[in-house]
Amino acid sequence: xxxxxxxxxxxxxxxxxxxxxxxxxxxxxxxxxxxxxxxxxxxxxxxxxxxxxxxxxxxxxxxxxxxxxxxxxxxxxxxxxxxxxxxxxxxxxxxxxxxxxxxxxxxxxxxxxxxxxxxxxxxxxxxxxxxxxxxxxxxxxxxxxxxxxxxxxxxxxxxxxxxxxxxxxxxxxxxxxxxxxxxxxxxxxxxxxxxxxxxxxxxxxxxxxxxxxxxxxxxxxxxxxxxxxxxxxxxxxxxxxxxxxxxxxxxxxxxxxxxxxxxxxxxxxxxxxxxxxxxxxxxxxxxxxxxxxxxxxxxxxxxxxxxxxxxxxxxxxxxxxxxxxxxxxxxxxxxxxxxxxxxxxxxxxxxxxxxxxxxxxxxxxxxxxxxxxxxxxxxxxxxxxxxxxxxxxxxxxxxxxxx
Numbered sequence: 001x002x003x004x005x006x007x008x009x010x011x012x013x014x015x016x017x018x019x020x021x022x023x024x025x026x027x028x029x030x031x032x033x034x035x036x037x038x039x040x041x042x043x044x045x046x047x048x049x050x051x052x053x054x055x056x057x058x059x060x061x062x063x064x065x066x067x068x069x070x071x072x073x074x075x076x077x078x079x080x081x082x083x084x085x086x087x088x089x090x091x092x093x094x095x096x097x098x099x100x101x102x103x104x105x106x107x108x109x110x111x112x113x114x115x116x117x118x119x120x121x122x123x124x125x126x127x128x129x130x131x132x133x134x135x136x137x138x139x140x141x142x143x144x145x146x147x148x149x150x151x152x153x154x155x156x157x158x159x160x161x162x163x164x165x166x167x168x169x170x171x172x173x174x175x176x177x178x179x180x181x182x183x184x185x186x187x188x189x190x191x192x193x194x195x196x197x198x199x200x201x202x203x204x205x206x207x208x209x210x211x212x213x214x215x216x217x218x219x220x221x222x223x224x225x226x227x228x229x230x231x232x233x234x235x236x237x238x239x240x241x242x243x244x245x246x247x248x249x250x251x252x253x254x255x256x257x258x259x260x261x262x263x264x265x266x267x268x269x270x271x272x273x274x275x276x277x278x279x280x281x282x283x284x285x286x287x288x289x290x291x292x293x294x295x296x297x298x299x300x301x302x303x304x305x306x307x308x309x310x311x312x313x314x315x316x317x318x319x320x321x322x323x324x325x326x327x328x329x330x331x332x333x334x335x336x337x338x339x340x341x342x343x344x345x346x347x348x349x350x351x352x353x354x355x356x357x358x359x360x361x362x363x364x365x366x367x368x369x370x371x372x373x374x375x376x377x378x379x380x381x382x383x384x385x386x387x388x389x390x391x392x393x394x395x396x397x398x399x400x401x402x403x
Contacts, residue, residue, distance in 0.1 A: 033214070034058050034164050036156050037129070040109070040173040046145035048109050048116060048175065049138070054156065056080060056088055056126065056133040062161055063095075063102035072098050085126040085133065092124040092135055099124075103137065106155040107169075111147030131262035150175050153190040168207065181343045183207040204343050208350025211326070217395065218322065220388045221273045222355060225315065226363050227381040227388070228280035234308055235363050239355065241312050245319025246326060247348055253327035254344050265324045267399040272318035273392030277385040279311065284382050326351065 037053040060076030063069065072095035079087035092099055100120055109116040121138040128134060143150070157167035169184040176193045183203045184191065191199070212218055225242065229235035252258040326348070370377030 036169040048141040067098035069098040111143035116141035116143035204346040205350040208347040224277035246323035249323030270395035277389035
């Protein structure tokens with residue numbers, strides 16, 4: 001095979017890999033899962049007060065479908081389309097029996113081996129999370145007073161209903177002289193207040209890992225960083241810079257100390273993908289076969305040229321915004337506490353492990369190709385960057401126009 005043919009073959013393979021990844025968009029993109037937020041406290045012995053926050057439109061269609069309540073669907077959908085929070089709350093209140101029946105069948109509290117009895121406390125109220133309306137429902141559970149531990153079960157909005165791929169429930173609790181937080185999903189539907197620290201660690205670690213894997217925008221941003229890195233030290237420094245930046249805003253935003261509207265965060269994340277990938281394409285266009293060369297090597301320990309330092313600064317700025325996106329997935333905005341901070345850090349560790357795994361797999365392959373076939377390596381990274389940049393621009397337009 002001639003050198004030109006090899007270059008074309010590598011470009012086709014790289015483009016095909018990007019196409020396969022983008023074809024997974026419906027399964028991997030944000031928005032096809034839902035998050036429930038539950039806060040449990042114990043005002044007195046035998047009493048568990050539970051505040052549930054549930055995605056409004058999903059609650060309406062799920063409750064209406066499962067309880068065969070067509071008037072709920074019509075009233076709730078009309079209120080959702082009108083964007084009227086008063087109408088949304090009124091629709092839920094008018095059909096409270098159906099909504100409560102749906103929720104209590106799938107969310108429950110037990111004390112020992114006995115189920116606690118739920119009762120609705122107050123009317124529904126409507127708030128917003130991640131740019132969409134959420135319904136707040138307060139349930140009072142009456143439990144046996146002699147129980148030493150409580151178990152919480154959540155099977156809300158399962159994939160079997162057909163409305164979302166699945167849901168997770170973020171639980172914070174202050175029960176049985178213990179406080180903490182945990183995450184429930186299809187594989188882990190329940191937890192006990194007596195669970196070990198290792199169990200809690202694994203749940204939030206897995207949640208962080210799954211969030212990165214299910215977020216195609218974050219994966220494409222990482223691929224853009226890998227494709228544009230010329231040396232091992234560059235991808236190490238770039239990944240470290242991105243980690244430090246998104247860790248800062250992730251923790252501050254998750255704790256409610258920094259806020260930014262989704263209408264800003266999501267388009268900027270999409271734009272960051274296009275910019276970082278487009279940067280590599282611009283270098284290829286401007287420098288051709290010398291795109292991976294260092295322009296002027298510094299004498300410091302990091303040995304980065306001016307382009308390398310500029311790229312780190314851009315990645316740091318975009319990393320701050322990505323941190324806001326990570327925080328929105330966890331959705332915890334309580335006051336400072338060591339327990340909550342520990343959960344946030346473990347969630348972040350899960351993100352970092354998956355990020356590192358992707359780098360370990362992809363970068364050495366590209367580095368080997370660049371070493372043995374420099375031209376083919378340039379074609380391959382250019383094809384990857386082109387596909388990623390186009391997808392980023394498409395997402396940017398969609399998110400700005402709210403398509």
